[in-house]
Amino acid sequence: MANAQAGGQWYPPEWPGRIRALASGELTPVTPKRAATVMLLKDTGAGPAVHMLRRRTSMAFAGGAYAYPGGGVDPRDDDRHVRWAGPSLDWWADRLGVDRAGAQAIVCAAVRETYEEAGVLLAGPAPDAVVGDTTGADWEADRAALVARELSFAEFLDRRGLVMRSDLLGAWTRWITPEFEQRRYDTWFFVAALPEGQRTRNASTEADRTVWITPREAAGGYDRGELLMMPPTIATLRQLTVYGTAAEALGAAPGRDLTPVLASARLVDGEIVLSWPGHDEFTKHIPTGGAPA
Numbered sequence: 001m002a003n004a005q006a007g008g009q010w011y012p013p014e015w016p017g018r019i020r021a022l023a024s025g026e027l028t029p030v031t032p033k034r035a036a037t038v039m040l041l042k043d044t045g046a047g048p049a050v051h052m053l054r055r056r057t058s059m060a061f062a063g064g065a066y067a068y069p070g071g072g073v074d075p076r077d078d079d080r081h082v083r084w085a086g087p088s089l090d091w092w093a094d095r096l097g098v099d100r101a102g103a104q105a106i107v108c109a110a111v112r113e114t115y116e117e118a119g120v121l122l123a124g125p126a127p128d129a130v131v132g133d134t135t136g137a138d139w140e141a142d143r144a145a146l147v148a149r150e151l152s153f154a155e156f157l158d159r160r161g162l163v164m165r166s167d168l169l170g171a172w173t174r175w176i177t178p179e180f181e182q183r184r185y186d187t188w189f190f191v192a193a194l195p196e197g198q199r200t201r202n203a204s205t206e207a208d209r210t211v212w213i214t215p216r217e218a219a220g221g222y223d224r225g226e227l228l229m230m231p232p233t234i235a236t237l238r239q240l241t242v243y244g245t246a247a248e249a250l251g252a253a254p255g256r257d258l259t260p261v262l263a264s265a266r267l268v269d270g271e272i273v274l275s276w277p278g279h280d281e282f283t284k285h286i287p288t289g290g291a292p293a
Contacts, residue, residue, distance in 0.1 A: 016286045018180040019265045019272050032176055032184035034102070036110035037070025039172065039236060040120060041246035042194040046214050048246045050237070051118060051200050054209040065228045066218070069117035070110070072185065077105040077112065079154035085127035086167030095171055096188060097258060107166050110190045112153040116146055118210070119201045122169065122192060123162040130165060132197035168192050170253025173239075175232040178263035178274075186260070189236055191253055193246040215240040231282045232261070 021027035040051040052066045078101040087095075092103035115121045115134075124130040134143075142159070145151035157164060169190045177184040194200070200210065213221075215237040221227035222234050229237075243249040263276045272286040 015180065015274075016272070018182075019274065019286065022180040023265060023267055023272065027180060029179035030182065030184045032186040034073040034106060034109070035071060035185040035187040036073070036106050036113060036190065037068045037187055038110050038114045038169070038190045038192050039068050039240065040114065040118060040192055040194055040200065041240075041249060042212065043245050044212075044214070047216075047244055048240070048249060049212040049214050050218070050240065051120075051194070052211050052213060052218065053117065054211075065230055065233070067230065067233055068189075069114045069120075070187070071113040071117070073105045073109045074112065074149065074153065076152040076154065077108040078102070079104075079108075079152055081158070082108060082154040083123075083157045083163040085124075085163045085165050086169075092166065095254075095258070097174075106188050107169065108153050108164065110169060110188070111164055111166075112146060114192070116143060119143065120194060120198050121162075122195065123157060123160075123164045125161060125163070127163055127165070130168070130195040130198075131162065132195075134198060135201065168195070170250045170256075171258060172253055172256050173232070173236060174258045174260045176260045176262040178265070180265060187232070188258070189232065191240075191246075191249050193250060231263075231276055231279060235261075235276075235279055235282075 018027060022029070041048040042051075043049075050068070052068060054066050055064060082104060084104075089100040089103050092107055093100045096103050096106055098106065111122045119134055121131055121134050142151065142156055146153065146156055151159075153164075156162075169192050172189045172191050174186070174188050176186045200212070218227060219234060219237045219241065222229050222237070240249055243252065261276055261278065263274060263282075265272055265274045267273075270287075274282075274284040274286060276282045
């Protein structure tokens with residue numbers, strides 16, 4: 001079970017030991033897996049709300065923490081036959097800082113994971129259309145097959161005669177799990193608006209609760225220590241608080257800097273200083289033999 005430090009910051013108890021091992025050369029960093037997550041927004045009278053899920057406490061990674069729908073890239077997410085609408089793969093490759101195959105895999109993972117975990121599908125029968133209600137039994141059968149990896153996302157789109165709407169996504173930020181973590185992810189965060197006619201549901205086996213909450217309310221819960229979150233989650237929530245509508249947030253996405261945020265751990269005066277560039281609120285000072293301050 002993770003500890004919470006500085007409000008609701010997710011902080012695993014094994015981190016100090018792993019940081020010391022990394023600093024002494026006893027720990028070899030794991031290569032991060034590519035992943036994508038989506039901040040799904042809908043307008044309310046109090047401004048845009050974001051869809052969040054609480055990871056089950058039994059989860060090995062970030063158990064009990066609030067997060068957005070998302071997950072790792074499926075090796076088949078770069079299937080060349082995927083039905084695609086919106087900006088070209090060359091545009092997305094340039095935006096995400098990867099090659100064409102990587103861009104397709106990351107964008108597909110964002111759309112697929114949102115459908116798998118929230119039941120929301122950013123796809124339609126034409127490049128300018130989006131599907132409506134996706135809660136029927138036949139949709140659920142296809143969603144379950146995707147989760148079980150019995151069906152690739154490209155096959156799912158073909159079966160349904162659907163085109164993936166990459167234009168409904170905005171790339172927001174990119175975070176890489178610290179080098180001392182056992183499970184590492186290179187994660188691209190996207191924003192998207194809930195399509196008209198669709199509704200979210202807790203379709204994830206990894207979550208025990210889902211909520212629609214304004215970024216300001218969620219950040220307040222974190223600050224009071226009521227909501228546990230990883231640094232990129234609370235950082236993105238704070239960034240979203242300035243937007244009055246989902247459309248405003250989506251409109252801001254193209255101008256966002258996607259330089260990866262990667263925590264660093266260094267020895268200073270006998271203690272380890274853990275910091276995330278550009279995010280001073282997460283800085284931790286770890287005594288050589290104690291808990292973080």
